[in-house]
Amino acid sequence: MTEKTTDRVRMTGISKRYGPILSLSDVSLRIAPGEVLGLVGDNGAGKSTLSKVLSGAVVPDAGTIEIDEETVRFETPADARAAHVEMVYQDLSLCDTIDVAGNLFLGREPVRRVAGVSLLDKRRMHDDAKAMLERLGIVIADTRQKVENLSGGQRQSIAIGRAASFDPKVLIMDEPTAALAVAEVEAVLELIRTVSARGVSVILITHRLQDLFLVCDRIQVMYEGRSVAERKISETSIEEVVDLIVGRKFTARSAARGDRQEGVSA
Structure with missing residues (x-):
């Protein structure tokens, strides 16, 4: 009998509105210990807002977050860090001097x-x-x-290393391979493999779709503030992921119409 694996993170019904803009609408996300989840979508799809909710930088209007089956509420990044959730932002937040x-x-x-x-x-x-x-x-x-004398890949590694040193259960990475040379990209991807092999759940936000197929176990696609598809990486292709991101093969539900999507599980 196969032992059931408990999700490290389970986000359910997450919604966030900024005035008239519905940034997140009833979004759910799950990730297991040691799993690498690719979170993808076009600009404005809501992936950054969702990751900021999990990292405590944004407080949602609705929804629940569970860490190791315990319901938590994050008001600040310090709250998330106390629950062993770390995020490496695209700007790295390093001190060059x-x-x-x-x-x-x-x-x-x-x-x-x-x-x-x-x-x-x-x-x-x-x-x-x-x-x-x-x-x-x-x-x-x-x-x-001094950090200002390091290459882009080395700087990215330092930012990831700092986050990993806090003994995280969850590590969120926002575009870690953007603007890196090929050799530096591979070094960062290998670091992701190393961290996940230690049991850390890694959420990878990236526009470099080829990276998904090198390190991810599963992907989740967002479109206009909604989670529109999940795929095991072994059961999809770059072509399908692109179609899901741009919405060519389905009719995306809008907050106003609530139309039914065809061929894609929400």
Whole structure:
């Protein structure tokens, strides 16, 4: 008898309105431990808003969120972080003038006491940073390098490494391979594989559809604020995903009409 796998995250009936704009309409999402879910859709489809709801940056108007079968409510990103949900934004939020180790430990730097005074323990911070990067397979020659001198791929790896160091259960990545060279893309994708292999649930938001087929187990397609399709990656193709994203093979339900979609499960 196969043991049932409990979802790490279950979002149900999530809705969000900004004035007259319905950004999310009754959206559900689920992801299992160690699963990589590709969340895709055209600009304005609602995928970023949904991810911000899960990361605590946006409070929904309706719906529920469960983490490991426990209902939670996030009012701030700090609430989400306390539930071990981390998000790496496209702008990375790194401090260019600080070195690699400083960025990895920003806001939680190790200290030592000397004559009753708390001082930054730089040796420990750099030693811990090296160990952290090695565990994730991130190659950075010197943790004393300033982030502004790193390549785009290295900067992305540092942002992911910082999020992974918080021991997340869920890691959301917003366009992690955008504007990277081919070799750097593969390094980031390998980092996603490493993180998910440790049991972290990864939600990947990307317009690079080819990346979905290299790291994802499943995809979820959004269209005009609704979840319109889910596919196992082994049972779909780039062509079908494109059709679902642009809406050519179905009539998308609008908030005003509520028309029935044909051939696509909501």
